[in-house]
Amino acid sequence: MLHIIVCILPLMFLSLQIFKKALFVIKLMPKLRIKFDKKTCIGNKACMAVDSERWVNSEDKVDLVGGEKINENIYVLEKEFNEEESKIVIEGAEVCPVNAIGIVNVDSGEEIVKVEVSEEESKVVEASYDDEKEFQLDEKGYFLIKVNRENKKIEVAFCEKPNEISLTVKGDNPLEIYQTIINKEKLEIRKDHYAYLGRELQKAYTALRENIEYVQDDELDFSNKV
Known part of the structure; x- marks a missing residue:
């Protein structure tokens, strides 16, 4: 009887291991x-x-x-x-x-x-910003943005030092330009500077499409055709 039990125990152990593996695969x-x-x-x-x-x-x-x-x-x-x-x-x-x-x-x-957006635990904040009091220059540098109508391109230059361009990116639309600047050239600037870049690129793109004048930092004037 003892030798039968001794023989059965390894089989039971093996079966248990197989069962555990099966459960693992199912998971x-x-x-x-x-x-x-x-x-x-x-x-x-x-x-x-x-x-x-x-x-x-x-x-x-x-x-x-x-x-x-x-x-x-x-x-x-x-x-x-x-x-x-x-x-x-x-x-x-x-x-x-x-x-x-x-x-x-x-x-x-x-x-x-989920296919539906949940707002149950959403934090709601009233946006506020005073440009005159809160604006800060980015120590890393600044952008120069212009519209090249001859080539139908948006041109973005980055200056690390005053009047010294270290990078120029030319493109057809905001997406390819800021993706190139952020993810390919990996330009390290402040987050609010990235937001500024996106805003100005969209303005430049709109100006190029609508044939209106683009002046960096100024609001678009749709009556000012070029």
Whole structure:
């Protein structure tokens, strides 16, 4: 009898280990529900850039691969994903700029990526700023921004020292210019200086499109055509 017990115990232990591994695999393969609102989609296609297996081009929007059409605009896909796939699926939903993609863990009911914006715990602050009292120069330097109408470009120069340009970036639109300055050239300036750059770039872009005069730091005058 003793030798039978001795033989059975390792088998029981092995079975327990296999069971634990199976549970571990199950935990790593949650069943997710992807809900896609095609009407809300604006065709940004950021989801495709992150998760090309789930999202494909569809004219001016995207399609959810394998998604079941629930109604005219809603598509749903329920599937088990491993840990790496889950991260990609979730990230693909999170980059959607208009909340057209929702992700729910089917097993737990957890809403991982919400499609509705919640304001329950939102802090509301009344904005205030006095430019004359609170403005501070950035010690790192300053920008010179102009519109080149001949080349139809926006030109941004950065001066680390007075009247000494250390960097010039030329582009067609604000997005490519500030992405180049911030993420590629990695220009280290104050956060409010980045905000200033974005504001002035948008003004310059509008002036270029509308054929009106652009003067850095001045408000646009739409009656002042060039």
